Amino acid sequence: MTSEPLNVWVVDDDQSVRWVLEKALRQADMVSRSFGRAEHLLEAIEHETPDVLITDVRMPGMSGLALLERLQDKSPGLPIIVITAHSDLESAVAAYKGGAFEYLPKPFDIDEAIELVIKAARQNGHAGDENIAEGQEIRSLIGQAPAMQEVFRSIGRLSGSSMTVLITGESGTGKELVARALHEHSPRANKPFVALNTSAIASELLESELFGHEKGAFTGADSRRIGRFEQADGGTLFLDEIGDMSPALQTRLLRVLAESEFYRVGGQSSIKVDVRVIAATNQDLARAVKESRFREDLYHRLNVIRINTPPLRQRREDIPLLLNHYLTEAARELETSAKTIDSEALEMLETYDWPGNVRQLVNATRRLTVTAPGRAIAPQDIPADLGGRETSQRAVAEWTRNLASWAERQLGSTDDTPLLSAAQPEFEKTLIEIALKKTQGHRQEAARMLGWGRNTLTRKMKALNMN
DSSP states (O other), rough: OOOOOOOOEOOSOOHHHHHHHHHHHHHHEEOOOOOOOOHHHHOOOOTTTOSEEEEEEOOSSSSSHHHHHHHHHTTTTOOOOEEEETOOHHHHHHHHHHHEEEEESSOOHHHHHHHHHHHHHTTTTTHHHHHTTTTTOOOOOOOOOOHHHHHHHHHHHHHTTOOOOEEEOOTTTTTHHHHHHHHTTSSSTTSSSSEEEESSOOOOHHHHHHOOOOSSSSSTSSBBOOHHHHTTTTSEEEEEGGGOOOOHHHHHHHHHHHEEEEOOOOOOSSOOOOOOEEESSSSSSHHHHHHSSOOHHHHHHHTTEEEEEEOOOOOOGGHHHHHHHHHHHHHHHHHOOOOEOOOHHHHHHHSOOOTTHHHHHHHHHHHHHOOOOSSSSSSGGGGGGGGOOOOOOHHHHHHHHHHHEEEHHHHTTSOOHHHHHHHHHHHHHHHHHHHHHTTTHHHHHHHHTTTHHHHHHHHHHHTTTTO
8 A cells, every 4th residue: 555655845045956855756766846935835834744754944934943933832843954055063052952953054964855855754664765765875886896895795794684894985876875775785775774974953953863862851842852863763773974073972972882882962861772883984084083083992893893995096997887877867757868078088987086986976967968069978068177188270270269258358448459469478478387387497398388498488487577
């Protein structure tokens, strides 16, 4: 029997944000309704209550935080996801203390938003959560490179186990995907998988986020909050960016790992949990231990089994597979035909270093799906920040357009200096500066690049007052 789809409401004064969220929610088989002002939502909620609410913080009229306060009385059990600026710490603190389920920093990732909606609905006991979550939260790990095969083997060796695992690797290498795969291939697969990026939560809020708090534990704690450890009871808790955790919280985490019990913030009774912890970091924790930035006993408690996710530059043979997969995904998201890549453009992308790793590649496929004009992505479609290079013809055309624009402005001014007399000094000065920069000030080499002798370069520099 098919369960009812989730009913998700959005409040934001930005029409483009409402449009993006509505489209994403519909693609995830959810029912969406949006409002431009908080007051309009309050009128609607008198007659119907959504399963999950997404609200902006700063809006004309009633703010998102004021709306949170009103809904504490009207709909106390309603999970609310707050959208706020990442740097707006005060709003984030107020949102959590006001009872928000989670907050999304702007600009937010659509996949993360949908995942949070699913988690919020699950916490609220929505009957259809499991059906909706299936296929939404787990993405395939893709790779044929030896480094990825070693990751697959590690996951296989740990299947049937609930051991603590530390996943290391650069940002964007898929550490959370590995954690999900470990969970899905463990005896806890039918229990919750709860993920938390510890660096995305303000330090003063992280304790409550992990362990929950009792009503009245601090100003604004108007109701009991269940922390991530309790949410993950029986399942897996994934703690990303564990290296950024404060020393005080490291101590509390160590105790939970050792004793499987903790106290909520403001609580008097200990709570027993059965949670498998998988931690991840892009830092060198061994060095952090030596520098007294990370507890040695916690490091050894977490580092029972280690899996390293390789950067994309160490698995270049996987780049064609990943590009084809995510170009297909991007086409499905954008409701268009999937693009292909010609051999020369593919070679350019294969030789690019991808500092943002797979996360950067995923974003690149979305970008190229929108910007490449033809069915096949060609070399001229690859932007410079992805290793592309402009053709000399295009570069010359742009340079001549700029020169023509300057000449027209010069002729339209009151300055009667001949065009060549005005342009040549600036032209020569610019080329000399570029050549010297390229050669790190070596004049003989710079003169060779310019097609001059060293004496000519010295004379030109003196005439142009380039001392």
